[in-house]
Ligand SMILES: NC(=O)c1ccc[n+]([C@@H]2O[C@H](COP(=O)([O-])OP(=O)(O)OC[C@H]3O[C@@H](n4cnc5c(N)ncnc54)[C@H](O)[C@@H]3O)[C@@H](O)[C@H]2O)c1
């Protein structure tokens with residue numbers, strides 16, 4: 001696929017992309033004159049990391065791309081760096097280079113960690129990935145405490161709270177800067193809904209709230225647009241398929257890992273939304289697993305409006321305004337203890 005085509009895929013699929021692009025130009029940024037933004041990817045040589053590095057290299061909002069992994073970074077960095085787009089690419093290979101990779105980062109994306117194999121749940125990854133995420137977040141706290149952190153590593157329902165605790169222990173926690181990436185659930189919900197409703201997938205919007213594991217993934221198909229007359233059975237089946245989407249891929253890959261390409265696509269959409277938010281583009285809304293007061297749960301995925309304003313005094317950006325807009329759904333405690341949604 002040609003670079004220009006891929007770029008337009010990203011542009012089209014970002015929420016309110018038309019409005020966003022208009023806004024970008026109304027603020028006088030062409031891609032060449034967009035503010036300098038550094039993005040770091042931790043775990044850049046992995047199954048997600050490599051295609052995500054490619055997609056972020058194609059993003060015109062990125063001026064510096066830091067690729068970090070404990071194995072295989074030089075090859076990936078050399079390869080991606082030959083692509084003739086705006087950003088300068090640097091690879092960082094070892095523990096002692098992590099600080100350099102992170103310094104000055106506006107957005108840090110973390111797909112570092114082990115993926116599932118058939119028969120495992122995301123929770124089975126906790127032991128290994130908790131340690132990886134903890135050490136990476138300690139470095140973020142030290143080298144780029146103001147960065148927006150996009151957590152991909154599983155189990156997201158736990159790695160995000162772990163990151164929050166690490167940042168708190170370093171006195172740098174800002175809940176407005178920590179995001180669990182649940183965009184893949186939205187991507188899946190849109191695809192499955194479009195197929196069932198027989199509508200153009202590019203026009204589809206489906207909010208997905210809750211968390212990122214099994215029944216905690218709550219796609220709100222009744223609030224999907226464009227409206228379609230689906231039966232309760234159809235909605236039940238779509239919900240189940242969205243909740244089991246990760247397992248569907250794990251089983252299809254038969255021991256060779258979990259979703260990587262669709263996740264890279266979803267991660268690129270979410271990071272792009274963060275960059276737009278940092279650049280002052282209004283009404284950038286994506287669902288994300290964040291610290292929340294929407295339910296009694298401390299963290300919950302809902303629509304996050306990334307309203308971020310430039311504080312003008314500094315070249316650094318501070319996030320001044322932040323709201324979580326939730327759908328009109330009412331919440332109740334289900335007998336299982338999981339939060340479910342009544343509409
Ligand atoms: N949030 C989501 O929707 C979602 C979707 C798919 C996968 N995931 C998760 O993303 C993670 C990565 O999946 P993958 O398929 O890319 O796995 P992978 O094994 O292909 O890649 C992981 C990479 O992380 C690197 N790594 C390990 N420890 C590291 C450290 N301390 N610092 C830097 N890099 C380190 C490895 O060297 C490897 O290159 C898994 O935990 C997986 O479950 C999340």
Ligand SMILES: O=C(O)C[C@H](O)C(=O)O
Pocket residue numbers: 115116122154184245246247249250258259
């Ligand atoms: O299912 C997994 O283990 C990976 C990821 O969380 C996904 O939803 O694809």
